[in-house]
Amino acid sequence: MKIVHITDTHFVPQPATLYGLDPRARFDAAIASLQAEHSDADLLVITGDLAHWGEVPAYQALRQRLEAVTIPVVMMVGNHDDRASLRTVFPAVMDDGNGFVQGSRIESGHRLMFLDTKCEGTHAGAYCEKRRAWLADELAKGDEPVLLFMHHPPFLSGISSMDAIGQLDADALWLVLQPHARRIRHIFLGHVHRPISGNWHGISFSLIPGLNHQVPLQLAPHGEDIPGSHEPPAYSVISVGPDSIVVHLKYFLDGSRRFPLDGYEVKGRAYALGFPACEG
Template sequence: MLIAHLSDPHIRPRGELYQGLVDSNAMFDAAVHHLNALDPAPDLVIVTGDIVDRGTAAEYEQARTALRSIRQPVLLLPGNHDDRDAFRTAFADHSYLPSTGPLHFAVGDKGPLRILGLDVTIPGEHHGDATKEACAWLAARLSEEPERPTLVMLHQPPLESGIACIDAYNCRNGKGLAAVLAAHPQVERLLCGHVHRFMLARFAGTVLVTAPSTTTAIALRLAPDAAPASYVEPPAFLLHRWQEGAGLVTHLVPVGNFPGPLPFF
């Protein structure tokens, strides 16, 4: 099973730029074009939040247009730039999304891996929170199929990256989330976005990875007093490959055209 993992496209209304400077819509379209050229093709596509930039109806209309080019089933999770109610309205045809409350979901019919989405966003805030209610929902879902390999999606990672400006807005109550995950060893990956960079860490007995944004990258500035900044680095997404007996391998897929193929390896 192959799962393409995109994040943080920050889609804007048609003709408008992200932060007034960057064409995030064109960059997301390029990522989808690259994804559609993969051979073999992914079985499933997931997007871990910040589908749009300001949560407006015009942005979600544009997002639906962009997502229509993806040939595979798509699972969407909101981020801090999304509006939960507008998200729910825009993607009402995504039957896995609940009709009320946080947008948690459980999907088990797309292949051997089960996918759980945990909505840790807080309306009006940029940080996330793995609340007691969210952790209880996750524990209940994981208890349903304890032997089945599972991926858990959330937007804000529940740890510090070392980039101070974004760590101020991570997912709070990481200890509570860690306690749930540690009790359920079937979780193969904790899949996040939010930091606009690729990051990998051990977390609660599993592996946490963040997918880079399909638009700008938050500057890798690890000094505690570093000024916040972003760069237009080469965008990328992740490809998670599951094979029975071998487990899950995660690849970083740069988006674009590069010199090659060259006759060596």
């Protein structure tokens, strides 16, 4: 199974830009890259913060651009999204029966679960009793291996401003997941706008950069003012095999030079040492 993961697209109504960047142009570039190189993927998952202010025209701009995507798409919500506005533009978006934008599906023998961690009135994440009950019921439906997708990370990143708006009730979420921990193979995340990997309670995770703006690596305590940056955006390409899950970051705006590294073996040290520093 091959999955493409995009997060934090932060669409704004055109022609507006956001923090000096154009989220629509970046999404177009990401989709062009995906279609050129990864149109054999089984699924594209966008893990929330689809629109920066949750506005209908922003979701309309996203819908227009998704017409270029030829693989199935799953759209999730983050703290910046508005469920009602999203449903106005995408009436078929996931619904768990309680109005939350979450669902699960079987793909290549795996149960893919898409959780809605948005908490009204705050940028922090929460996973209330109703959602936890839904999750427990879904997990009880079978014993397939599970891939979890959610916007807010349930662990502390060490970036104080983002941790202040992290998943507030991660312990309660873990109590639901814990009985199934051995079948949960990986968690795919957004929200922090950085490449971060590791594990939570022994379950591996990957958190990827946003598609528009980023959050710089600032591990010194800095309160609740979130720093921003123009570090490069990326999406990830995920290969799910029987014994491994491999996550590659694709810096789709990178236009830097490509060249063979094996010249050293063929041509000797002179090839590598004599490489023109500023060429290309």
